[in-house]
Amino acid sequence: MAKRLGQSISKTAGLLWCSGCSVVSTSQKWCMEGQRVNLLQGPGRPRPDMHGECGPISQKSYRSTNPWKILLLPVHGHPTSQLTGFKGSATNALVPDTTGHLQRSCKGSSMADAGVVETLLRRIEKVDDGVDSLEVANSLGVDHQVIVGAVKSLQSVGDVISAELRSSKHWELTEEGMEIAENGSHEARVFSSIPLEGLAQSELMKLSFGKIGFSKAMSSKWIRVDKTHEGGPRIFRTVESIEDQVREKLLLVQKGNTSQLEEKEKNELKKRKLLSEVTVKTYWITKGNSFSTTITKQETELTPEMIATGNWKEKKFKPYNFEAMGVAPDSGHLHPLMKVRTQFRQIFLEMGFTEMPTNNFIESSFWNFDSLFQPQQHPARDQHDTFFLSDPALAHEFPQDYLERVKKVHSEGGFGSQGYKYDWKIEEAQKNILRTHTTAVSARMLYKLAQQEKFTPVKYFSIDRVFRNETLDATHLAEFHQIEGVVADYGLTLGDLMGILHQFFTKLGITKLRFKPAYNPYTEPSMEVFSYHEGLKKWVEVGNSGVFRPEMLLPMGLPEDVSVIAWGLSLERPTMIKYGINNIRELVGHKVNLQMVLRQPHMSTGLLSFT
């Protein structure tokens, strides 16, 4: 029953991998929660005051229609939104994403500087063709961003203006370049600081421009060094006068006459980090179809006041952007594997199966193996496959007469069996382990059933953790969930087992089943259940089943004509196939991807329909 079902999941799941939505949403709800008051809060406990910290945005947040993001405004050009993880830094400007239902200006309400907007509109009115946003900014003496803001604001109120984004490259002096334009190049300054009688090299090097200027002046052959001079190397002029071309070139650029320089000259200055080429993004603004210098302010949202006064009738409202995503509802989520567990539980209950108490991870080898007629030298009982306990190491108190019958059927046979013919040891049966299958619980339940005065048919199920001390990989963990169904009644047949499996899997959305002979120490016959996977176009193993051996049932004291049929599968494997999860660690354990937990769809019938 508990055969590990996960052999080729990575291959399978790989084909089913679905790429999910990968939006990183940052919720603003934490600042809302800070406003809650805890009525049970005792005196003296500081009331968390998060309101203050996130005050600037809490005013807007209730109306925001989209997750908040941090927008970093670059120095040049217009803002490009850049997503970063929400670190809650109060210094960052928090503005809504422009893909929200309401398109908002990039600087919020502070931008909506009516003065700038009005000035801009008048400028546009005066000209026939249009204006450049950067020129407007320069002539008004305001930052270019202010004008960009005004443009965005105007764009959002309809077709008042039309703005075409232009980008141009131009050369600009670097900080060092500015200094040179003002004071002269380093080499010129070196030249001029050397008197006719020369200057000690050590003195020159003390000057801020000394080092660079010296080598440049040397290569221009403006100066020479007399290394043999008494009192150390000394520097002398070699020419009478010089022409500071570097400074002149930079001055040309500063005055905006860059075109007079050759490309080569510009690049050389760029190499010296005196010039840099910058891209400027500006708007070319022209009149729109409904151009007007007076702008009616559009309302963003309907307010209680508007409803009370009825003045919504005169207002204009900003259009919604229906292409935006809504805000994720503020709720928790159930774990996908647990949701699938609930579904399986539901199916068993619908089929009239009673849930077994499986809340005992630690089990004795007796109930886990011996009672199931699994011989004591079976490989599954090896240290490499099973977790043994050092504390508590041994189990005590077994039903004595039952234990004797188990011992006999293993070592000598009986109940129509030859047995395994080996020396069965109580010491081996006493060893405590982490159960390797929930069938250990089924064994306890069937033994309990056999102790009833009169046998009554039962249908049992369980879904719980089991443990294997095996090598871990992308599809194998040391613990997984086993799903198990057991039916005990008079005269059950292999046809009954196949019929009930058919019903069970039909409820999961799997209708195409076939059965393969298999081996399992405690069932005979044993069948592996395969289902045809429409997507993969092949048969996939979905479970294991069989009829419990008489050597297991008869020592318990069940009537001879009672058969017990059972089947099992792992919970993880079908879940991984269904959701295209390649690595089991993404599904189970602390390395779970919570984003994945959040985006799982609702489970319905067809839970595992392999389509």
Place this chain on the structure above:
Amino acid sequence: MPTVGVKRDLLFKALGRTYTDEEFDELCFEFGLELDEITSEKEIISREQGDSKASGASDIILYKIDVPANRYDLLCLEGLVRGLQVFKNKLEAPRYRRVSPISGEPQKLIITKATAAVRPHAVAAVLRNITFTQERYDSFIELQEKLHQNICRKRSLVAIGTHDLDTISGPFTYTAKPPGDICFKPLNQTKEYTATQLMSLYKTDSHLRHYLHIIEDKPVYPVIYDSNGIVLSMPPIINGDHSKISLKTKNVFIECTATDVTKAKIVLDMMVTMFSEYLFVSSSPYSESTEKIAQLLTRMCLRSQATGVGDEIEVEIPPTRSDVIHACDIMEDAAIAYGFNNITRTTPRTYTVANQFPLNKLTELLRQDLAAAGFTEALNFALCSQEDIADKLGKKISETKAAHISNPKTAEFQVARTTLLPGLLKTIAANRKMPLPLKLFEISDVVLKDETKGRHVGASNSRRFCAVYYNKSPGFEVIHGLLDRTMQLLEVQPACGEGYHIQAADDSTFFPGRCAEIFVRGKSVGRLGVLHPDVINRFELTMPCSALEMDIEPFL
């Protein structure tokens, strides 16, 4: 499940026809095998050691076939072919019988009492008049190896030795001697070694070193001599070089030494029957039975006939089918031969009323409402390191009542968890990129040592509810609010005495003065509070965190 690799063309030749991969897969499925992989030696080497090493290797197609763990008779090409041929009615079920050598007495193996101290059992047989080809020889060696790995439990239960009978003379003696007294030239070596020297020689042998532990610590080592004192083998480690078999070998002496005599007999039967087809022995005449079941069983190598008494069938179990120990094993074979998928599916008329396990019912109900309360469910491992449940939480492992695992492969599986909190904190640590706040919960079992309760194993599960709130401020009021909501769901009023209340408590996991114990009807069920900064650090977290953990079994 053992995997057998066979050359496809050789297999088809033996089966007398060729199959497409799909046809062969289908045949395997019906018979209870699985065609696991279609590959070649070249492909295997290039996958394991890189393309460069594979250039010279053979590219003959290999079929890797998964064989059920109890069918030792299918572990080699010969057995597979025989099984499939009989299944397809192409071959009659073989019948095996022991024959005496044409001349003289059967061989004898004398077992001395000294072996009781190390490896008490031995069985032996002789295969006479065998004709090896390279393929048959390889298959013979591979079968021996497969048996060693599977039923022989890596030679610990049974070890097989095969010898060229014509190089040795019986009777043979199986005895045990101190390692210093055993001296012989082992297989493929050029000089003699004592057993003590051999043990250190093979310490570095990639293959043999895995078997040394079986006898290493014993005072005496098992050894088999022939009548002239020639060492045949020192089981379960190595054979002598003198008697090694080759392609020219005609008569093979097979010995199986064991700690389990039943397994030794099975292994010996397997070795003998699988290769008996290369003997020049005529098979017994075939008598046709008309009874369907008997026919079906015969297809599974179980020679059967109706006895004429009722619906009784007499079935002859060949030595190859050691897996048949009960009539139900025979019925399975009949079902396989009939075809599982040809059986009519029926619905059992078992009438039952379903019941939920009350603890699970409560768990299911609570989980739904906790998610509705804004907390997201996590699912963590029941096993963890000692550090997780003790040191990291500021506790001593001796205080934890933890059940300890004796054979963990890594530190992750040292103990069964005694608290759900570490798992949730590790989940947060692995998901730090998620927006704050993080609100997680888990309802699951922990394991505690417990002599009183449970099923006489000395430990029992306890169903816990744990929740954490992780944000820029501790949010004790949030976790407290969740406790209030949980109690509302469980229909417990906030009140001392008959209801629930919380009361300041000291706990090293929590920040001093920020921990309270939860009392329900006067009994403590758990704790909540703001985690200690040291605990937060040890779980590689950076923000304040409050947590709640309580037992839910008292609410049943």
